[in-house]
Amino acid sequence: MTLKMDADALKAFLKAEFPQVCDDFEIERLDEELLTVRLVTSQRHLRPGGTVSGPSMFGLVDVGVYLAILARIGPVALAVTTNCSIDFMRKPVAGADLLAETRILKLGRALAVGDVLVYSEGDDRPVARASLTYSIPPKST
Amino acid sequence: MTLKMDADALKAFLKAEFPQVCDDFEIERLDEELLTVRLVTSQRHLRPGGTVSGPSMFGLVDVGVYLAILARIGPVALAVTTNCSIDFMRKPVAGADLLAETRILKLGRALAVGDVLVYSEGDDRPVARASLTYSIPPKST
Amino acid sequence: MTLKMDADALKAFLKAEFPQVCDDFEIERLDEELLTVRLVTSQRHLRPGGTVSGPSMFGLVDVGVYLAILARIGPVALAVTTNCSIDFMRKPVAGADLLAETRILKLGRALAVGDVLVYSEGDDRPVARASLTYSIPPKST
Amino acid sequence: MTLKMDADALKAFLKAEFPQVCDDFEIERLDEELLTVRLVTSQRHLRPGGTVSGPSMFGLVDVGVYLAILARIGPVALAVTTNCSIDFMRKPVAGADLLAETRILKLGRALAVGDVLVYSEGDDRPVARASLTYSIPPKST
Numbered sequence: 001m002t003l004k005m006d007a008d009a010l011k012a013f014l015k016a017e018f019p020q021v022c023d024d025f026e027i028e029r030l031d032e033e034l035l036t037v038r039l040v041t042s043q044r045h046l047r048p049g050g051t052v053s054g055p056s057m058f059g060l061v062d063v064g065v066y067l068a069i070l071a072r073i074g075p076v077a078l079a080v081t082t083n084c085s086i087d088f089m090r091k092p093v094a095g096a097d098l099l100a101e102t103r104i105l106k107l108g109r110a111l112a113v114g115d116v117l118v119y120s121e122g123d124d125r126p127v128a129r130a131s132l133t134y135s136i137p138p139k140s141t
Numbered sequence: 142m143t144l145k146m147d148a149d150a151l152k153a154f155l156k157a158e159f160p161q162v163c164d165d166f167e168i169e170r171l172d173e174e175l176l177t178v179r180l181v182t183s184q185r186h187l188r189p190g191g192t193v194s195g196p197s198m199f200g201l202v203d204v205g206v207y208l209a210i211l212a213r214i215g216p217v218a219l220a221v222t223t224n225c226s227i228d229f230m231r232k233p234v235a236g237a238d239l240l241a242e243t244r245i246l247k248l249g250r251a252l253a254v255g256d257v258l259v260y261s262e263g264d265d266r267p268v269a270r271a272s273l274t275y276s277i278p279p280k281s282t
Numbered sequence: 283m284t285l286k287m288d289a290d291a292l293k294a295f296l297k298a299e300f301p302q303v304c305d306d307f308e309i310e311r312l313d314e315e316l317l318t319v320r321l322v323t324s325q326r327h328l329r330p331g332g333t334v335s336g337p338s339m340f341g342l343v344d345v346g347v348y349l350a351i352l353a354r355i356g357p358v359a360l361a362v363t364t365n366c367s368i369d370f371m372r373k374p375v376a377g378a379d380l381l382a383e384t385r386i387l388k389l390g391r392a393l394a395v396g397d398v399l400v401y402s403e404g405d406d407r408p409v410a411r412a413s414l415t416y417s418i419p420p421k422s423t
Numbered sequence: 424m425t426l427k428m429d430a431d432a433l434k435a436f437l438k439a440e441f442p443q444v445c446d447d448f449e450i451e452r453l454d455e456e457l458l459t460v461r462l463v464t465s466q467r468h469l470r471p472g473g474t475v476s477g478p479s480m481f482g483l484v485d486v487g488v489y490l491a492i493l494a495r496i497g498p499v500a501l502a503v504t505t506n507c508s509i510d511f512m513r514k515p516v517a518g519a520d521l522l523a524e525t526r527i528l529k530l531g532r533a534l535a536v537g538d539v540l541v542y543s544e545g546d547d548r549p550v551a552r553a554s555l556t557y558s559i560p561p562k563s564t
Contacts, residue, residue, distance in 0.1 A: 017189065048158065054222055055200035062195050081195055082393060083365050083415060085226045085508035087536050087554060089529040105540075105549050106512040110392055111364060111417065113510050115552060117528075126528055129538060131510060131552060133365060133415070135393065223534060224506050224556060226367035228395050228413060230388040246399075246408050247371040251533055252505060252558065254369050256411060258387075267387050270397060272369060272411060274506060274556070276534065299471065330440065336485050336504055341478035363477055367508045 001032055001107060004074045010067050013075045025063055028099065035068040038121075039098040050094035057098065057118060058086065061130040064102035065114035069134055072107055078137045079112070086130040093120035098127065110136060142173055142248060145215045151208050154216045166204055169240065176209040179262075180239040191235035198239065198259060199227065202271040205243035206255035210275055213248055219278045220253070227271040234261035239268065246272075253277060283314060283389055286356045292349050295357045307345055310381065317350040320403075321380040332376035339380065339400060340368065343412040346384035347396030351416055354389055360419045361394070368412040375402035380409065392418060424455060424530055427497045433490050436498045448486055451522065458491040461544075462521040473517035480521065480541060481509065484553040487525035488537030492557055495530055501560045502535070509553040516543035521550065528554075535559060 005013070007027040014022040024045070029036040037060065039045065045056035062081055069079055092098060099119045106113040111133055118128040146154070148168040155163040165186070170177040178201065180186065186197035203222055210220055233239060240260045247254040252274055259269040287295070289309040296304040306327070311318040319342065321327065327338035344363055351361055374380060381401045388395040393415055400410040428436070430450040437445040447468070451459040460483065462468065468479035485504055492502055515521060522542045529536040534556055541551040 020185070044161070053200075054203050054225075055196040058199040058225075059194075059196035080232075081229050083226070083228050083367075084195075084199075085224070085367055085554065087224050087528075087556065088222050089531075089536055091221075105510075105552055113512055113552065129528055129536065129554060131508065131554065133510065224508075226413065226508055228387075228415065230395055246369075246411055249371075254371055254411065270387055270395065270413060272367065272413065274369065302467070326443070335482075336507075337478040337482035340481040340507075341476075344477050362514075363511050365508075365510050366477075366481075367506075369506050370504050373503075 001072050001104065003030070003032060003071045005071045006030065009075070010071060013070065014067070021059065021063070025060070027067070030071060033103070035064060035071065035102040037064045037067065037100045037102065039100070041095070041097050052092045052098055054088065057088070057128050058084070060098055060100050061086065061116040061118065061128070062132065064100040064116050065132040065134060068102045068104050068114055069107070069112045069136070072104065073136065076137065079134045081132055082135045083133040084130060086128060088128050090125060090127050092127045093123055096120040096122060112136060142213050142245065144171070144173060144212045146212045147171065150216070151212060154211065155208070162200065162204070166201070168208070171212060174244070176205060176212065176243045178205045178208065178241045178243065180241070182236070182238050193233045193239055195229065198229070198269055199225070201239055201241050202227065202257040202259065202269070203273065205241040205257050206273040206275060209243045209245050209255055210248070210253045210277070213245065214277065217278070220275045222273055223276045224274040225271060227269060229269050231266060231268050233268045234264055237261040237263060251277060283354050283386065285312070285314060285353045287353045288312065291357070292353060295352065296349070303341065303345075307342070309349070312353060315385070317346060317353065317384045319346045319349065319382045319384065321382070323377070323379050334374045334380055336370065339370070339410055340366070342380055342382050343368065343398040343400065343410070344414065346382040346398050347414040347416060350384045350386050350396055351389065351394045351418070354386065355418065358419070361416045363414055364417045365415040366412060368410060370410050372407060372409050374409045375405055378402040378404060394418060424495050424527065426453070426455060426494050428494045429453065432498070433494060436493065437490070444482065444486075448483070450490065453494060456526070458487060458494065458525045460487045460490065460523045460525065462523070464518070464520050475515045475521055477511065480511070480551055481507070483521055483523050484509065484539040484541065484551070485555065487523040487539050488555040488557060491525045491527050491537055492530065492535045492559070495527065496559065499560070502557045504555055505558045506556040507553060509551060511551050513548060513550050515550045516546055519543040519545060533559060
């Protein structure tokens with residue numbers, strides 16, 4: 001699956017379309033195999049105790065798969081999440097950023113499926129695992 | 142499953158434990174069958190176009206099941222989400238609050254499972270469906 | 283969502299298309315709200331101890347949503363399951379048939395979502411909960 | 424995660440505990456990183472058209488995670504599946520065996536989480552993806 005957008009193009013797209021969240025995320029790596037997105041953790045992502053909240057982790061995996069799909073099909077704002085299954089396996093390390101390693105398992109005409117492993121930076125045991133399905137609008141491929 | 146906490150007790154617990162999000166949620170109904178939680182939609186829950194974001198919907202269903210479990214086992218802050226499966230089925234109505242109807246399907250010693258249907262207020266077609274598993278710490282039951 | 287097929291038509295369709303499994307299932311109830319399918323439990327569905335196996339329960343919920351969709355769109359053999367999330371909550375009662383209560387939550391042009399609660403006959407605590415997404419081929423609606 | 428059982432020990436355990444299905448499965452690879460299980464496809468696993476049925480794929484991923492957990496905790500028959508999320512992404516190749524590549528992402532005292540990619544033998548595009556949670560009985564670790 002050749003890439004149509006690079007990290008800078010994705011970042012610019014995110015800034016234009018989702019200005020309210022784009023500063024939360026940095027693209028650490030993007031190639032045909034893997035997209036790694038960093039959640040730049042700040043106070044509003046945290047629960048008491050200093051660990052990242054469930055909704056913030058959901059937002060991270062959702063952005064990861066979205067960007068990995070866009071990198072392949074080009075800047076299509078209309079792809080929408082239809083399903084997410086997420087396992088929370090360990091408490092994130094307090095004060096650490098989260099890294100979401102995203103792989104695209106299927107890129108069909110109508111549906112795309114991506115898989116994500118989330119890590120606290122500096123710890124190699126996954127904090128969460130998620131798989132998401134996106135519906136791709138008819139004209140976009 | 143008899144209830145150990147009523148809506149006021151749940152609201153007070155939420156305020157004490159999760160002060161940063163408690164104002165987002167109102168408990169509309171609580172009895173042995175159903176807990177309905179309202180997401181009081183504000184600017185920070187929205188995506189461009191005015192519909193509620195995925196992470197905000199995740200936060201809503203997560204709070205719904207959490208409160209429905211607490212209502213049955215009492216104020217135990219340590220129950221944690223281990224799994225969530227969520228289907229996003231329709232775009233929420235712009236400008237409307239969301240209502241999450243939550244049912245507890247299983248309340249075991251170690252695991253609890255809840256099911257949620259999310260509606261835009263005033264529309265009877267569900268916006269999302271979610272099921273969540275919580276792990277309950279050993280001493281708490 | 284008006285029904286295009288009744289229980290007899292569904293049963294005949296199942297017999298023609300899936301002869302190897304059709305005798306496992308009986309349609310107990312079909313109306314616009316609910317489809318109830320019975321798994322007529324026999325030796326090959328069981329695990330040691332006499333409880334129904336996971337794959338047999340998966341087969342039951344898959345058939346339930348499939349038939350509930352067909353009842354609404356007509357006899358389209360090409361609808362395929364794209365996602366299933368299933369929670370196994372209690373051990374089925376040994377020797378009892380299983381009943382799958384199926385509701386269609388969304389019937390779109392391309393995707394349909396159904397929700398299932400599975401009971402052991404005679405016990406009102408759900409054995410399993412499942413949600414499934416089906417992809418509907420373009421010409422079929 | 425050191426292994427307590429090798430492929431022969433797992434196979435013997437499967438034969439003793441699940442005699443009715445053990446001939447369906449072969450263990451192709453087992454090490455600390457990966458367990459690969461083969462579904463030896465036969466007529467009863469197939470749908471019309473010759474592709475492997477959904478319930479058979481469910482059975483395969485369920486066995487894969489079960490064996491991968493047992494390999495780590497020893498022969499404990501009582502571990503039970505509590506949740507499975509599965510994405511069916513491509514039609515399996517007719518007439519080919521299926522290979523399930525299983526990884527254990529978490530092995531806690533009470534819960535274990537495994538991740539599976541399923542391939543038709545000879546094709547490197549995944550047919551299905553699944554994640555499963557098992558509940559491990561208290562005495563077994």
